[in-house]
Amino acid sequence: MPSLEHAPEHTCGVGGRRELSAPRLRADTPERAGLDPVELGHMVGEVQALTAGDRPWAAGAVVLAGRGPVIAVAEAAGWAVRYASYDPETDTGVELPPTARVPVTVGTPFDLASLTKLFTSVAAVQQIERGTLGMNARIGDYLPDFRAAAAYGITVRQLLTHTSGLRPDLPLYECPDDEARMAMLRAEAPTAEPGTYLYSDLNMLLLQCVLERLTGRTLDLLVQDGITRPLGMTATAFGPCPGAAATEDQRRPWAKADRGLLRGVVHDENAWALGGVAGHAGLFSTARDLAVFCRALLAGGSYGPARILGPDFVELLFAPPGLGFALDQPWFMGELAGRGAAGHTGFTGTSLVLDPATDTFLVLLANTVHPRRRPPDSRPRASLGTHLARAVI
Known part of the structure; x- marks a missing residue:
């Protein structure tokens, strides 16, 4: 598994009470996390398959999963930028030459879409x-x-x-x-x-x-000063984010605006119209930054020396029916759902799930809308959640 200590990260754009330090994330083996390496190997294989072929589920994807303070999987596959445009005549993407494509890395930022709602x-x-x-x-x-x-x-x-x-x-x-x-x-x-x-x-x-x-x-300042800065999430911010994975060749009639191929600017048309900062969409982030966000919430609001919420208020977030967070949704959580798992999906292909019952977290970042949007398919998200649930020893 790749080590995150040396994974490159792009920074997009530019509090917290100090209390007893909560453990920080570290990359280690599945066994050290109390997770089955065989089941996690199936997870990695699926992510690679999801980005392969002429009509992949996503042009590129990053999966990051772990338990407690241990990141046991950090895998990147496919392309951050694969297509120059979308051809409606052939219903295919216009492929860039191999030398012009941009590969996904574990540190590639993605347009989070509705995962922004969690920060709001x-x-x-x-x-x-x-x-x-x-x-x-x-x-x-x-x-x-x-x-x-x-x-x-x-x-x-x-x-x-x-x-x-x-x-x-x-x-x-x-x-x-x-x-x-x-x-x-x-x-x-x-x-x-x-x-x-x-x-x-x-x-x-x-x-x-x-x-x-x-x-x-x-x-944007509330999120920065209250969440991302104290947690050290330096790669999380509202756009523009020039190093991000590309999204859609946005044109009517399949889109709501004619903006061309988007990279580093928010995909959601309303968030774009609002200047890129919106309560429902607009944030860009990396998988590791989102793992920190998950870890802080699983630890009762603390990460390292910072606290962004008290434990009682984290519990309030996750009390049924959930505040902003969706709870126990098998359609994108798979078998992680059922005991109080919380998370959300994003239209661009993103999702995160954190499960307090097993102290596990799963982040999936993908650009399923590159080169154009399609009917959503969350079966891959659910399958990855099932692999993580079954990996718990």
């Missing part, structure tokens, strides 16, 4: 811990100008649990300027009865507005 959620729970934000408070108390949502009494808890009733998204990318985009958000009322589960990017956009109004600071 942690930033919100940090404010709840400080007593500046009320879990059951109505967002109208913080955003009185968001009259449509305020009229329905939508709460902070409903935003965090996707039970506000707001529709999945809005075409903010069609608005001519920021003022028009904010006016659209302010005018948006629930389409379902509040209390009804309906997964929506708008929940995290409104939560971002609450946090920024409450603190007087932008979300």
Whole structure:
């Protein structure tokens, strides 16, 4: 297995209380982690297969898995940049010459897509811990100008649990300027009865507005100062991120905007329209940085000498139905699901799962949308989760 101590990492862009030091991650053998090397070998083989052939599941991928403070698998396969464009006539990517392709390394940053929601959620729970934000408070108390949502009494808890009733998204990318985009958000009322589960990017956009109004600071600074800087996650930031894996040749009609081949700028059209910093999408990161994030949460909010949350508030994140985090979802967690596993997926091909019951974590970064988006297929994610679950000794 590659050693992460010497893995190259790109830095994208530019707190924490000091307490007793929690163990830092280190690369070691599966046996030292209490994991079956044969089962992890199957995991590595699958990732290599997922990036092979003329129509791979992803052009490139990185898988990182471990238990406790030990990283037992860190494998990169395929290409960060494989295609120059997408050809709709042949429904294939236009391959770059081999010498022009960019291989994936363990340190390659990826567009996290909806994994960004986890960082927005942690930033919100940090404010709840400080007593500046009320879990059951109505967002109208913080955003009185968001009259449509305020009229329905939508709460902070409903935003965090996707039970506000707001529709999945809005075409903010069609608005001519920021003022028009904010006016659209302010005018948006629930389409379902509040209390009804309906997964929506708008929940995290409104939560971002609450946090920024409450603190007087932008979300990128809240994430940087409250999460990534204290944890030493130097490769995690909102874009642009020039060294990132490429995503889509973004053109209509399959996309919502005509932006060409994207690399290092956010794939999500609404996040792009909002300047790249959004509550639902926009972060770039590496597998090792995300492993640190997982490790901190599994350790009750601590990593090394830093603490980003108290243990009670980490438990609050993972208490059913989960705050921002999805809980026990076999469709992308496989057999890790069932005992309180928490995680999320991202549209670009990303996912992470952490399982407090076995103290394991699994990070998968992939660019499944390179060179163009396709119907999502999470079976590979679930299969990798099953391999990790079965590897636990």
